[in-house]
Amino acid sequence: MRVAILLCLLFIRNGEGLDLVQDTEASGYSMQVHQLHSEDGYILIMHRIPYGKDETKTGPVVRQKPPVLLMHGIMGSSADFVNQGPKSKFAFVVADAGFDVWLGNARGNPYSRAHSILDPDNSSADFFNFSWEEVAIYDVRAMVDYILGATSSPQIRYIGDAEGGTWFLILNILKPEYNKKFQMAQLLDPVGYTKYxxxxxxxxxxxxxxxxxxxxxxxxxxxxxxxxxxxxxxxxxxxxxxxxxxxxxxxxxxxxxxxxxxxxxxxxxxxxxxxxxxxxxxxxxxxxxxxxxGAKSPARYDLSQVTVYTVLYYRKNNIFVHENDVKEMALNIKNAIAIEINGTYSEIDFVDIARTTIE
Incomplete structure (x- = not known):
């Protein structure tokens, strides 16, 4: 009986939070669903909150808003920024701060668990044969290009949570031409250096x-x-x-x-x-x-290739990221600063982050 209960807890697919449109509209915001394809065939979903709460009450304000891409971490989804996880409601805070908010979903999570050819259930080994680099240079790259095309904006802003920051760094290292497509980036607890x-x-x-x-x-x-x-x-x-x-x-x-x-x-x-x-x-x-x-060891990621103005946020009590690693990463990025966030991330911290982005 105990084993059966454990199996149920671990392996029943969790559907809670998958209908983000309904959850978002219940909170007083509008949400769009956008489907796009990566260059290597993955079918990706992005969620968009184009207006703040007050704007949706009185009708959309017709003006150009700066687009921002919010990217979840390695085991997350766009739901993390809406109704789940430590950064719940962050998307609403950023939308209310005056941004056109786009929420990405990397390949393999419930929203982006599809491919033009591969079946994630019957061809699991092939479908899930990807790591950081594939998410960075295929998924995030496709999302950036899609947002630029949809908004006719010359650049976007980027906010990445944990590995969401890792993917941003890898994209701009391996595809340095993408540096010019970002106005700035803000990385929350960025995963990278691990010396400490x-x-x-x-x-x-x-x-x-x-x-x-x-x-x-x-x-x-x-x-x-x-x-x-x-x-x-x-x-x-x-x-x-x-x-x-x-x-x-x-x-x-x-x-x-x-x-x-x-x-x-x-x-x-x-x-x-x-x-x-x-x-x-x-x-x-x-x-x-x-x-x-061409060497015994894998190639190291050269952070000096990242030229986007980047803010790296860290917490001293984070068990996944050490402040010394974050500070060293900031030193190796040409145009970056590291900022400590006291305590856990909260809505107050998020408002400050959003204001920093506006400035």
Missing amino acids: FPSEELKLVADMIEPLYTYAQELGIAEISSLNIQENVTEIRVTGQVALQSIVSYIASLGGYRSMGTSLKQLVHLAQNIRDQSFRSWNYGEKINKQIY
């Missing part, structure tokens, strides 16, 4: 995940989310899923999040960087690294 990674407990978890990834590949497990267990799965497959999902749920709970779905490979990429105290590309192992990178 603060949690010894999570370091141990990081050491565990990569061997589990190899095991998961043998079992055909590539996705982390609230999955439905197929009736014909073997006992060993269920055991593997429970082990992986338990780790993911544990990590998510530490940050106050709920895993909305992504590739296991993304989490393993993070684990590699924590273990190796390095901010770099996916590590295939020495043999394949030599073929792909």
Whole structure:
């Protein structure tokens, strides 16, 4: 009975919060749903809040608003900024501050769990064979271009939460021409350097995940989310899923999040960087690294390639990001500053962040 209850908790797909349009309109805001395609075939959904609450009450104000893309973290979705997670209602705060708010959804979460060819259920290994770089150079890039086209704006602003900031940095490093498409960026608890990674407990978890990834590949497990267990799965497959999902749920709970779905490979990429105290590309192992990178070790991400004015926010009590790592990242970005946020992020902090963006 106890095992059955655990399986139900871990693997029943969570539908709460998926109807963001209804939730948003109930809060007095209007929301649009936009569908776009990445260059490599993923079908992505963006949610848009074009007006603040007072404007929707009296009718839209016809004027150009600065567009801003809000990007969730590795296990999140656009719902994080509306009705879930530690940054709940942030999208409303930014909309009320005078922005045209676009909420992105990276491949693999419930809103962007589709592809023009690949089936996420029947072709899981192929569909979920992606990490940071694919999300950055395909998904975020497609979203930026779509917003610029839809708004006819010359630039957008960007707010990234945790790995949402990582994807921004990687995009501008690997596709430096995109630097000119951003007016500025604000990264909340940005994940990158790990030299001073603060949690010894999570370091141990990081050491565990990569061997589990190899095991998961043998079992055909590539996705982390609230999955439905197929009736014909073997006992060993269920055991593997429970082990992986338990780790993911544990990590998510530490940050106050709920895993909305992504590739296991993304989490393993993070684990590699924590273990190796390095901010770099996916590590295939020495043999394949030599073929792909021309060296035994993966290529390091060169933050000096980022020229966008960037504000990196950090908290001293964050178990995922150390202030010294954030400060060092800011030093290596040509036009960046690091700002401490006292305590946990709150609506007051968000208002201050929105005002900073306006200025």
